[in-house]
Amino acid sequence: MxxxxxxxxKITKLFGTKPPAGVTYKYGYHTGCDFVGITDKTIxxxxxxxxxxxxxxxxxxxxxxxxxxxxxxxxxxxCHMAARSKLTRGKLVAADAVIGQQGATGQVTxxxxxxxxxxxxxxxxxxxxxxxxxxxxxxxxxxEEVEEEMEITKVKFVLPDKKRISVDGFISDGINxxxxxxxxxxxxxxxxxxxxxxxxxx
Ligand SMILES: [Zn+2]
Numbered sequence: 001m002x003x004x005x006x007x008x009x010k011i012t013k014l015f016g017t018k019p020p021a022g023v024t025y026k027y028g029y030h031t032g033c034d035f036v037g038i039t040d041k042t043i044x045x046x047x048x049x050x051x052x053x054x055x056x057x058x059x060x061x062x063x064x065x066x067x068x069x070x071x072x073x074x075x076x077x078x079c080h081m082a083a084r085s086k087l088t089r090g091k092l093v094a095a096d097a098v099i100g101q102q103g104a105t106g107q108v109t110x111x112x113x114x115x116x117x118x119x120x121x122x123x124x125x126x127x128x129x130x131x132x133x134x135x136x137x138x139x140x141x142x143x144e145e146v147e148e149e150m151e152i153t154k155v156k157f158v159l160p161d162k163k164r165i166s167v168d169g170f171i172s173d174g175i176n177x178x179x180x181x182x183x184x185x186x187x188x189x190x191x192x193x194x195x196x197x198x199x200x201x202x
Contacts, residue, residue: 001047001134002095003143004078004115005102007040010142012112015129026124032077032116033130038142041102043078043113044095046134047071051091052121054084061114062105066121067093074133075121079114080106158199160189 003009013034019025037043045067052075053066061079065087068075078085082103087093104111117133119126131138136145154166184191184200192199 001072002044003134003136003145004035004043004046004113005037005040006042006044006096006098008038008142009035010038011131011136011140012036014138014140015127015131027127031124031127032079032114035113035115035143036111037102037113041111043081043099043102045093045097045099046076046095046115047074048095049076049093051087051089051093054087054089056084057106060107062103062108063100064106065099067099068121069117072117072133074117074119074128077114077116077118077121079116080104080108080112160201 011033013030015030015033017030018028019030025031047067047069048071049067049069051065052068053064056063061077063081063084064077064079065081065085066075066077078099080103081100082105083100085100087097087099102111102113108114115130116124116127117130118124119128129138136143156164156166158164188202190201192201
């Protein structure tokens with residue numbers, strides 16, 4: 001996996017965030033991550049794979065491309081590009097293949113890349129957090145790469161009633177469970193770590 005830009009880039013909107021006033025999201029939350037190129041607006045493939053769509057959606061994604069990742073099996077969707085990509089459907093691409101230039105086509109307020117990774121290509125509810133997939137720190141601003149590659153794994157939670165659940169997360173330097181922690185804290189829980197499990201208490 002590599003970052004979706006040839007040069008340096010920044011994150012302007014994280015996965016899972018609520019829509020701004022007056023905007024509605026189909027799934028109720030932001031199912032991708034928004035990037036803006038700093039030094040170069042050229043968008044490149046994050047992972048080697050096969051192009052499964054090259055299309056235009058005036059109500060949403062503008063000019064977009066879908067690439068099914070050879071290793072992750074996830075479908076990456078690159079949106080709002082300036083023009084139709086030169087990549088044809090069925091083409092096999094390398095991890096740094098040029099997809100197109102950052103643009104502002106479709107439903108946008110400014111130029112950026114909306115990037116999604118989905119388990120099922122046509123179902124936004126199966127989208128996973130691009131920061132996890134790419135192994136980057138999940139905060140807005142210039143993208144910080146984390147030294148070791150992070151893999152999505154099942155993070156085990158122990159609930160107050162001792163019931164155990166597991167959710168997608170990634171482990172690095174102990175554990176990072178930002179998305180789930182935010183959710184639980186929003187629900188009024190405290191979230192800790194006992195060395196093996198994430199412990200959730202009231
Ligand atoms: Zn977006």
